[in-house]
Amino acid sequence: MRPEYTEIKKLAGMLLEANIPFSTYYYLEGMQIRYFDKNGLQVCSVIENDVSYGNRADLLEIMGLCNSEDSVEGYLTADTVFNRIQNHYAKNI
16 A cells, blocks of 8 residues: 555544544555445445556545535545545434
8 A cells, every 4th residue: 555545544534533443454555444334334445456446646536425416426525435434324324
């Protein structure tokens, strides 16, 4: 994993601090965070790697919890993605 991928590391720290369960994986020379609902179904996948939307700007790509009908949304900050996950988690505990 490239050391400059700091946004996904920041997101992992924010999720840990908030006690929101998630899993991390190394994925395509980068990292993936997967957030699941209480039934174990994946709600959101967050990636930052060599081919993700926004990687050159150290930004994140998500699948799930998108603000539009698109299935994938890129160029997002860790704060933006954390807020979406935190809002979903709070409503579905």
